[in-house]
Amino acid sequence: MSNLIFFQPCSSSACLFDKAITNPILFFEISIVLITIISLFFLRKIQKRILYRYFVIMMGIFIFEFFTAPMWHNYRMGSWAYVYRDVSWILTLGWSTLILIPATFIDVYMVNRKAWERVVSYILSISVLGLFAEALVVNLGIRSYAPETLEAISGNFIPFLNIPWEGVYYIPVFLALVLSFYKYWSLLIDKVLIPPIKNNKLGRNLMISILGVFLFELMIEPMVVNAGLPSWSYIYKDISFIITGGWILIIWLSISIVDKIFIYCNFKDKTILYVLFATIVTLPIEAWLIVNKFRLYGPSATENFSGYFIPLTTVPIEIAFAIPFYLVLIISFIKYWIYRFDIKK
Amino acid sequence: MRKEIVLLLKTFVMIAAIVFTSIFIFYILIATICGLFLGGDFVGSLIFFIPLLFIVLIVDFSLFRMMFKKGTSSQSLSSLQVALKDYVAEASKRGLSRDAIIGELELHGWKKQEIEEAFLNFFKKTN
Numbered sequence: 001m002s003n004l005i006f007f008q009p010c011s012s013s014a015c016l017f018d019k020a021i022t023n024p025i026l027f028f029e030i031s032i033v034l035i036t037i038i039s040l041f042f043l044r045k046i047q048k049r050i051l052y053r054y055f056v057i058m059m060g061i062f063i064f065e066f067f068t069a070p071m072w073h074n075y076r077m078g079s080w081a082y083v084y085r086d087v088s089w090i091l092t093l094g095w096s097t098l099i100l101i102p103a104t105f106i107d108v109y110m111v112n113r114k115a116w117e118r119v120v121s122y123i124l125s126i127s128v129l130g131l132f133a134e135a136l137v138v139n140l141g142i143r144s145y146a147p148e149t150l151e152a153i154s155g156n157f158i159p160f161l162n163i164p165w166e167g168v169y170y171i172p173v174f175l176a177l178v179l180s181f182y183k184y185w186s187l188l189i190d191k192v193l194i195p196p197i198k199n200n201k202l203g204r205n206l207m208i209s210i211l212g213v214f215l216f217e218l219m220i221e222p223m224v225v226n227a228g229l230p231s232w233s234y235i236y237k238d239i240s241f242i243i244t245g246g247w248i249l250i251i252w253l254s255i256s257i258v259d260k261i262f263i264y265c266n267f268k269d270k271t272i273l274y275v276l277f278a279t280i281v282t283l284p285i286e287a288w289l290i291v292n293k294f295r296l297y298g299p300s301a302t303e304n305f306s307g308y309f310i311p312l313t314t315v316p317i318e319i320a321f322a323i324p325f326y327l328v329l330i331i332s333f334i335k336y337w338i339y340r341f342d343i344k345k
Numbered sequence: 346m347r348k349e350i351v352l353l354l355k356t357f358v359m360i361a362a363i364v365f366t367s368i369f370i371f372y373i374l375i376a377t378i379c380g381l382f383l384g385g386d387f388v389g390s391l392i393f394f395i396p397l398l399f400i401v402l403i404v405d406f407s408l409f410r411m412m413f414k415k416g417t418s419s420q421s422l423s424s425l426q427v428a429l430k431d432y433v434a435e436a437s438k439r440g441l442s443r444d445a446i447i448g449e450l451e452l453h454g455w456k457k458q459e460i461e462e463a464f465l466n467f468f469k470k471t472n
Contacts, residue, residue: 193435196428198454261351264427272404273358280361310368320368342453 017086021078025140029081032094039097047104052189053182057096057103060181063329064174065092067322070223070300073144074137085304091137098133099178102126115340122179123172130171135161146300152222152237173219177212177329184336188267197342200259202252205338209252212333216326217244225296243294246285251331254278255338274331279324286323287315351424362408369401422466429455429463437467 021029044050065087074086081088102125110118137143139162145153153164187194217239226238233240254277258265262273289295291314297305305316422430429450436446443464450460 193432193439193441195449195453196425196432196455198425257354261354261424264424264431269407272407276358276361276365276408279365280357317368320365324365 015085017073018075019077019079019082021076021081022141025076025142026078028136028140028142029077029090032090032097036093036097039101043100043104046108049189050100050104053104053186054096054100056185056189057099057178057182058092060178060329060332061092061095061099062087063181063325064178067325068220068223070298070304071146071149071220073146074142075144076141091142094133095130095178098129099126099175099182102129103179103182115344123176126175126179127172130175131158131161131163131167134163134167134171138163146222146298148222148298148300170219173215177216177333180333180336181329184332184339187336187339194267194339196263197259200256200338201341202256204341205255205334206248206252208334208337208341209248209255212330212337213244213248213251214239216330216333217247223298223301225298226294227296228292228294243289247282250281250285251278251327251334254281255331255334271328271331271335274335275324275327278327278331282323282327283310283320286319287313290315290319359408362405366401366405425459426463426466429459430466433460433463433467 040050040054047053066084069085069087074082074088074091077088077090081090083089103122106118106121106125110121113121134143135158145164153166156165157163158165158167186192218236221237221239226234226240226243229240229242233242235241235244254274258270258273258277262270265273286295287310290297297316305318308317309315310317310320432450433446436449437443441449447457447460451457
């Protein structure tokens with residue numbers, strides 16, 4: 001209780017890090033802001049509602065950055081550049097612009113191409129740009145990796161770029177998630193008429209859920225350790241199919257139940273319901289797993305916690321936010337691909 | 346029975362939404378206290394958390410609207426019939442031909458009779 005009344009200002013390294021900006025970083029930040037303004041100015045001439053699109057991508061990036069914050073550090077950007085711990089709005093702007101430009105060009109100029117050709121084009125073009133962008137922030141001294149992340153990677157770096165080889169996996173997966181989030185919400189921006197589906201293909205939807213959750217779990221694996229589970233349940237490092245399988249089942253069931261019972265609800269309402277249903281079930285399970293030491297958050301994640309708990313529990317309050325954030329990204333990914341397969345019929 | 350389950354689910358979701366919003370407001374209060382009075386690192390985060398609070402409130406508002414919206418029972422239509430009728434109404438508003446609507450819905454597993462019924466329900470409503 002005393003912890004609740006007498007707040008301790010954040011004194012961990014999650015808050016007290018080097019914020020002093022260098023000249024190259026200042027130049028980098030000004031360039032990001034200028035490129036963003038210029039891009040938005042020109043892109044609005046070829047694509048409608050560009051600010052809405054930009055906002056959606058920004059939200060996707062921010063959500064991702066918020067709950068994966070313990071995995072990487074962003075230092076030396078000047079105190080004005082930070083919005084939460086070492087999460088920087090300037091990097092959010094940069095990543096959003098980097099995604100919006102190729103995505104808009106592909107949407108506008110490859111509109112008659114097959115869907116899979118466009119998807120490959122999105123992922124390839126944005127991943128290549130993403131790798132260079134990551135190399136730039138690493139070499140400028142902004143980006144570094146948390147000890148848990150460094151421990152999880154092989155230690156081999158891409159020559160000249162100076163970023164881990166795992167970036168070749170992390171960056172496309174991160175981009176695939178954010179891009180799917182953007183494409184999913186674009187259905188609302190473009191006012192796409194989505195026909196109601198009478199019989200959902202549950203097996204296919206489960207496969208998409210497995211793919212989405214597993215790809216993502218692999219990526220955020222350094223943040224949390226799954227401990228104390230039967231050894232046969234571990235499929236890769238500490239990823240246990242009991243826990244990951246549970247998340248997949250919850251997400252898939254939430255989507256299936258809402259699609260079945262609330263079929264008459266509109267796009268926005270249904271999305272809210274997917275996330276809420278999944279959160280309501282996931283949150284107490286995650287809390288139970290944390291309390292019983294099946295889920296152990298690494299030191300970097302623990303340092304990020306504010307020290308406040310979900311009322312009546314000993315679960316850090318950040319978990320209450322990380323779960324819906326995680327779910328909204330992953331559900332957007334799953335629902336977007338379900339939609340793509342449905343309309344392909 | 347189905348209606349009772351839906352009502353139960355809706356109530357469950359509403360309670361969860363209210364609890365979650367309360368936690369969120371609690372967190373923002375802490376962030377405010379820390380940022381303004383205790384020199385914590387949350388000043389900047391308010392820029393994000395206050396808009397996020399609005400998002401949460403919009404979500405709650407949508408949920409309340411959903412709960413108190415004239416349900417399917419008032420029109421004696423099932424959820425499926427309401428979904429179908431709404432789609433027919435929206436597609437017609439956008440100028441899609443009757444044949445195009447039927448073709449599209451048949452692709453997604455609907456029987457012609459169900460679609461014709463949806464048209465009927467839609468016209469009943471507009472008249």
